[in-house]
Amino acid sequence: MLSSCAELSGALLTTARSRRSGRDERGERGIPEASVARLPIYLRALTALSERNVVTASSEDLAGAAGVNSAKLRKDLSYLGTYGTRGVGYDVNYLRYQIAREIGLTQDWSVVIVGIGNLGHALANYAGFVSRGFRVAALFDSDPRRVGERVGDLQISGLGDLGAIVKSSSVSIGVIATPASAAQDVCDRLVEAGVSSILNFAPAVLSVPGHVDVRKVDLSIELQILAYHEQRKANGLGELQVGAV
Amino acid sequence: MLSSCAELSGALLTTARSRRSGRDERGERGIPEASVARLPIYLRALTALSERNVVTASSEDLAGAAGVNSAKLRKDLSYLGTYGTRGVGYDVNYLRYQIAREIGLTQDWSVVIVGIGNLGHALANYAGFVSRGFRVAALFDSDPRRVGERVGDLQISGLGDLGAIVKSSSVSIGVIATPASAAQDVCDRLVEAGVSSILNFAPAVLSVPGHVDVRKVDLSIELQILAYHEQRKANGLGELQVGAV
């Protein structure tokens, strides 16, 4: 995917920088966080359309493919600039490039993964990373028996090497897939080494300095949220029959 | 964890049903979605405190452990009922039980996992599910060569058996860990079999009937969101130097 974006980038670079990036007179506001979180979804939808050789899509089409309503999609896109054509819709490849650029996917990002258990393995082999401009630069595990083991075309390193490798490969994103008990220590080491974005799969709250971004994915939390709704459905959607006051 | 909740449940069952479940005169409103999403985090924090034999915690303590501010925590808890003591704080085990009950973790939930690739394997072995009241009832894969293979103490079944197994084990939650191309078909089969909550790891938008809940986790989307912020940091937090208008 990145490759086709790269092709586009030559053709479009003239307009690429002449954005106004939505927003008010202060002239520098970012995109609302909720919109940012949806841009990758739009990108995915556009990529799928592009692969089916669709040239143009209306906000309605795109919104359908992304699973949102069209007003929200148009509002989100309006923060990036004016990339549509009234009466027509959006040029799929053009918009795709604009979004990729906005997210920062026209450059490659190096990530390291720490904690190569079941999940770490799965992440290391996850094709979705590499296809979207992320390069797994190194894998780490604290268990000395695992160090040296091959996973895909990488070899697991010991935590002691983390600082050096992060610096030499200019890694800016770290993925934590350790048990909860190790997560804060690993996080501290990553931050110390210069990583400034962290994706945390460990079920633990991390504290980091203000300049570091953390996002978390907790698999069991997602299931618990589903369980809550499941329970409500089973209860007849209210608590009408639960009784008492 | 569930086992200790189960112990508690005998002692506390008298109060268990006498809730008012927050909220206004219509007397039946659910808890705001944003609050629901945090309840599992509070539960985790309470479990950690409980394991350290902490008996009582203030909203400030708890909020710290959960990584939110105390006003938000108190507001969230207020939707569940009045479980604190002014001037004192919250009884850790009591509150833990109340939240577990609200989420629905005082009962066990059966889940099936479809798509036993790298990620499916990791999920099948994930200790966090079982420790939080989720039982993996069966694993499915469409690849006939994989059917019969053991993963943990389960054997992979073919998709053809999905309907029967979902019904016989009263499974209400399905986890999709297939490639995107298979996801909608698997989803349809799950819904057809009677599953009413789905956790989707495939990078695809699923359409489901209204009574079915879907939550999604997309690993590469999380990285892309981090990349966006990373790019902004690299740009000096605005677009001041990007130039042009």
Added chain:
DNA sequence: CATTGTGAAGTGATTCACAGCA
């Protein structure tokens, strides 16, 4: 008297609805 529980105020996100434009 420390801490909860909660109205009220503030902030942010979504949806509406239509003017503006190709």
Added chain:
DNA sequence: TGCTGTGAATCACTTCACAATG
């Protein structure tokens, strides 16, 4: 004519700030 881009209205969530209270 059809569809985008966007103010204005609405809805949801967060934070403030303090009265109520064990």
